[in-house]
Amino acid sequence: MRVAVIGAGYVGVVTAAGFAEFGNEVVCVDKIPEKVEMLRKGEIPFYEPGLQELVGKNLKEGRLVFTTDSPQAIRDSLVIFIAVGTPPRGDGSADLSYVEEVAREIAANLNEYKVVVTKSTVPVGTSLRIKEIINTHKNNNTGFDVASNPEFLREGSAVYDFMHPDRVVIGTDSDAAKAILRDLYRPLYLRETPFVFTDPKTSELIKYASNSFLAMKISFINEIANLCDALGADVHVVAKGMGLDGRIGPKFLHPGPGYGGSCFPKDTMALLRMAQEAGYHFHLVDSTVQVNQKQQE
Incomplete structure (x- = not known):
């Protein structure tokens, strides 16, 4: 072909x-x-x-x-x-x-x-x-x-x-x-x-939904890391214990400075914009972005 x-x-x-x-x-x-x-x-x-x-x-x-x-x-x-x-x-x-x-x-x-x-x-x-x-x-x-x-x-x-x-x-x-x-x-x-x-619309959304969900996992474990610091717990062991659950999995559960690169920041913001234009406030992705921005300060 x-x-x-x-x-x-x-x-x-x-x-x-x-x-x-x-x-x-x-x-x-x-x-x-x-x-x-x-x-x-x-x-x-x-x-x-x-x-x-x-x-x-x-x-x-x-x-x-x-x-x-x-x-x-x-x-x-x-x-x-x-x-x-x-x-x-x-x-x-x-x-x-x-x-x-x-x-x-x-x-x-x-x-x-x-x-x-x-x-x-x-x-x-x-x-x-x-x-x-x-x-x-x-x-x-x-x-x-x-x-x-x-x-x-x-x-x-x-x-x-x-x-x-x-x-x-x-x-x-x-x-x-x-x-x-x-x-x-x-x-x-x-x-x-x-x-x-x-259909094309669903296919187009799958990419944004996938990347935004992975970004959300990163922001979530960073929030857990901040809570561990406050409580005296070990975030790495918490992440391991979570990741062994087959419903959650170990990937993207690594605390750090937040997500970056060429995809996650762009795609989360684009998904937020799409939701806004559709008249919907996407609370989870909005919080994901805010947590990531705070983590990088």
């Missing part, structure tokens, strides 16, 4: 290399010529264990190419993954300008049926927005479908996470898109990886 991945950042390169390893013909697109030239040589502009070897192997075997020519990549591909950045705005909401730019470019080069898939972490309703943009800007009657397929990659184990995911989430209202994406993920389907097929 011919696949295009738009955006050669962390998610884009891992996704492109992973699908190439599955046996697909993959072209990964980026606007920065210097970055594309590096990637063509098998040089990765960031460190991720195992990724350089995976990229190098698939470059050598001809299944993976890097380019700045997005129009050609779009025209040649059946499935197009959008993996561009969605940085936070000042109010905490996600900036979709890069996603919308890609949608307009897809519309301008829609020469035959495509499945357009969001890999980027995007707010609920983005798939519908992409569909509206493409319908508005396309210059023919060519059909297409839009789907949500959020990534769940951890820094430091992204290659493993792509090849051995806990689950694959696919949100689409189209039976054709569902069948194509199932076929694309066939190696994982045969391995009996759990698949969650749902």
Whole structure:
């Protein structure tokens, strides 16, 4: 299957290399010529264990190419993954300008049926927005479908996470898109990886809900740590005792300075913003953010 991945950042390169390893013909697109030239040589502009070897192997075997020519990549591909950045705005909401730019470019080069898939972490309703943009800007009657397929990659184990995911989430209202994406993920389907097929809005929310819940566990154990200091208890033993409960699990129960990185702060704030726009006060996530901010002071 011919696949295009738009955006050669962390998610884009891992996704492109992973699908190439599955046996697909993959072209990964980026606007920065210097970055594309590096990637063509098998040089990765960031460190991720195992990724350089995976990229190098698939470059050598001809299944993976890097380019700045997005129009050609779009025209040649059946499935197009959008993996561009969605940085936070000042109010905490996600900036979709890069996603919308890609949608307009897809519309301008829609020469035959495509499945357009969001890999980027995007707010609920983005798939519908992409569909509206493409319908508005396309210059023919060519059909297409839009789907949500959020990534769940951890820094430091992204290659493993792509090849051995806990689950694959696919949100689409189209039976054709569902069948194509199932076929694309066939190696994982045969391995009996759990698949969650749902509608686009639910799929988009799963990513935010997952990250916000993990952030909440971090804030919770930090609150327990503060209480342990006041009572003279040992938070590490408390965390161990909690984590041995199968319903809770030991992960993300490590007290410290709070969560950071590129995902949790952005995604918790974006979820709060989405809830606010829907007229709902998300008390738990609001408290999670406040506890984390206080922990970092």
